[in-house]
Amino acid sequence: MATGLRIGWALVNKQSVVSSAMIVALGSLAAVAALNWPPLTLLIDSALHWSNISIGLSQMALIGCAAGSCVMITSVASTRSPAAVRRMAAAQYAVAAVIGVASLVLFFLSGQQPEMSPEEYLRRNLGSANTSLPWLLPLLYVMLACTLVLWAGMRHSNRTRRGRALFVFTIGIALLVAATAFFLIRAVGTSRLVGVGTAATLLGAAMAIVAAGSLLPAIEDWFGGRRELRLIDPLLTELERRQPEVGIGERPRGPLVFRVAERLSLISDALYMEATMAEHLRAGGPDGATVDVLADVERTGVSPDAQAMAIAKWIHAGRRTPRVALPAGQGRFPGMSWLGQPESYSDREWILEIARQYRALEQSTPTVAL
Template identity: 65%
Template sequence: MIIWVIAGLLGLATGLRIGWALVNKQSLVSAAMILALGSLGLVAALNWQPLTLLIDTLVRWPNVSTVLSQVALISCAAGSCVMITSAASERKPATIRRIAMVQYGVAALIAVVTLVGFFSAPQQPEMSPEEYLRQNLGAGAMNVSWLLPLLYVMLALTLVVWAGVRHSNRTRRGRALFVFTLGVVLIVLASAFFLLRAVGTTDLIGVGTAATLLGCAMLVVASGSLLPSVEDWFGAKRELRVIQPLLDELSRRHPNVGIGVRPRGPLLFRVAEQLSLISDALYLEATRALDDDAATLPGEVCQDSPDVSPEDQSLRIAEWIHAGRGTDGESAHAKFPGPHWLRQPPSYSDREWILAIADQYRALNEKTAVTAS
């Protein structure tokens, strides 16, 4: 059950990356991420004993699932390495692509050597993956077939850990990269335990312990890969709640703004669409206020943002919209402060500025409701 939970989480993360790659422009980083997550999910699935037995029966070669797990782990290391080096590199795209092809080529060569070493060895009785590892790691003749893939996985993922720690930060993507890197650290440790056992230098760590550590690593990697999507979903739900009162009011005043809108789709797209509606409605409201206000100076449109804090500026705009509630927006108490007040502060993006106004407007609505009650 735990294996399928891990495989399901990794499959979900892979599916989200595939969907993102289909919606957006395909990139080398996205393809490498899909390969890494999909391969790690395959490692988890191949450790389910019924599936292991089914594959071994279909191929008619005992324990073939174990070598397929090795190849999948090599693919995961290659994809992770290409992903992190491509994302962190500042070279030209053509150069980054050539470096990625070299990395994939090295991984493919090691995978071929691993497969040849397995199929050239004498067949053994059918057994579970854990029992197979316990019987063969450190068994003299089998060492060569394990050393090369384990060394590659350790070296490639150590590079991923170094780059991941270096580029982790407090942003949403930076936090996800940090969690992903923690999972990769656990995979490196599990690989080191398997490597030490393969060369016969330790009995302190059993195969079961190392396999459990690898399972924990896959769970952490899946969590790190899903973290941005989960945070985006909750963030989009919160932003929808913040902008809804302002959107309702402006949509009432300018119903034509929403004609042809298709609200269905991913939450992030819906938030972006509704923010654009608010921006258009604010422009129309400001245009109407300028037409109705004969006292507005001609040069006022060209003024810079007012010399106040962004919070005070967004509050002033929210108060202007709030004062015209329940009317057509032309209330005597809803005098337009001026177009320069609508211009976002230098430290705000368009999205952040509209969200700041919507947040202030929502707070005014709640304050009014409390006062009225």
């Protein structure tokens, strides 16, 4: 599911190094899970005429997961140019490809064994003198790469939506590092410390948590988008009534995140048009009509909440007054400079804050029928 979501996101949006790396990482984990499903394991072994070949392919898939995760985290943390990031990613993929091919060659050189389940194969071969070398190379790479991902992931985790997803993803990587360490202990011959079942359980838990971390942004985006649509609906409805031309060319359907962004853009455009009309009527409109407009009141020291409330009150004051000619707000327009967001707010956050204040006014003021 996580892999399919990432592939779909990459097809809808512009492809990037980070999205490609996430697809590689999740797809490799999905391949590990599929290759260790007994019916598919037996089918692949029979089709390729090499018993237990799915184990060798699983090694390559784990290497691919480590490489994709490493490319993803280094690309996110890098401050270099996009061209440099792509070259760095290509170099990491090249190293992983060399290690993967070498691991597969060592697997074939170790010879064939009787067909058995993946767990039984690991129990019999990890730690034996003649099969430890094919495991040391891929396990060392996976452990080192995932350790780098773990360090960088913990460093860049934060309280934002993406930061929380990265934290969950990093927890999965931590379990993957632990499972790899357990397999590595078995490979070097210290089998009394941990069993294959424990390491396999950790690996399964790691795969599930990594997938959850990858799905978390999409889940939060969906719920957050629905909540934001409800929040901005009253303000957008009022502004579209005043400025009906602002909705021309609006796309009513599409990905939720795009719909929210489009509606926020419509609100921003409509607010600017309303403010421009209010400025035009400051000195007097047609037939000598005037509008109660404040002349760019100084907003130094005004909190962002109060600034957003002033804009919301200006829009809210004229919502029940029919206007035939010019759709300027009927309240006290504080001035064009008040529309600009405070330094601590992005454009998106500022429109949402105005919509939040307007919704609060709508809920606290009873509707008067005309």
